[in-house]
Amino acid sequence: MGRFHRHADGTTHTHEHADVGDHHGYETGPLRVEVLAHILGENDRTAAANRADFDAAGVRTVNLMSSPGAGKTALLERTLEHLGDRLRIGIVEGDIETSLDADRLRDRAAAVSLLNTADGFGGECHLDATMVRAALPALPLAELDLVVVENVGNLVCPAEFTVGEHARAMVFSPTEGEDKPYKYPVMFRSVELVVLNKVDLLPHLDVDLDRFHAALADVHPGVRTLQVSARTGEGVEAWCDWLLEVTRRPAGGPP
């Protein structure tokens, strides 16, 4: 008794077997290999190596995300004004193009490492752990207390890639609309703090902050929020207090 095969190349043949009973599916059925591997496992392993380097140097790292133009760099400029004397802060500046943001921060930061993700006309939409690892040699970690990774402005991809941070925060500006938590739930769920920037604009806008907070409460119940204006300085002290609290956290990262 044999078993008929057709191969991908069209050839056919039969196997002749001695009578060994019913072994249907054994000799010729597909062999299944159990795997159970995380598809982003390589990024997660590199992120763990980054975090180990930060921990060894006594540095804590914040991954700061937002849409383009929400005010990450402006907030960091204010942050360096407020904390520059108290904390030695290194910045990893992720930008698709240009050193414009890095140039704004260079005077007051202890160190800035610029990561352009492209070479002229657009590029990566997020920083991953390998890119941040490449930025680390430009940062004297042993001389720093805090590293802020300013991610590429984007509410989708950065949420998926841990870079080895100890805490994740995002900047949101009210001009983006109240419903954004529903449209980008993964981003809004990935952070422990949402910084509502540009609150000095609120008197000029139709935006309903109660609706924003209701959407945020649906998507990420209990997430902390702060209202700030990087332009006027309102609320920046509370944001800096949060950064100081992060620097006092034990080694290791968020889940």
Next chain:
Amino acid sequence: MHELSLCQSIAGIVRTHAAGRPVARVHVQVGHLRQVVPDTLAWCWTWSTDGSDLAGSVLDIEEVPVAVHCPTCDAHTVLHEPAFRCGSCGSTGVRVTAGEELLVTSLELQER
């Protein structure tokens, strides 16, 4: 989001586990919280493996809905929209139990 680079990661995992044996089918789990477009992932798999040792292998995508567990009333709720609360008692103190998967679960090798 990054369906093409995900396919490259999947191919790396597949090659490691297949150890040179021809692969017929790759089973992956993609949770609804992973911002992955399944059709795009399958399409990227087809053309990114074309001409390689994995050409002709099928990417079998199992989509995993978002589910939460409520520690207050012990109910499990499958979510169809991003409002993270218990479907039974309304508590927001729920824990996500499914929907964040992004896994290669198994391979089927070609018959020799």
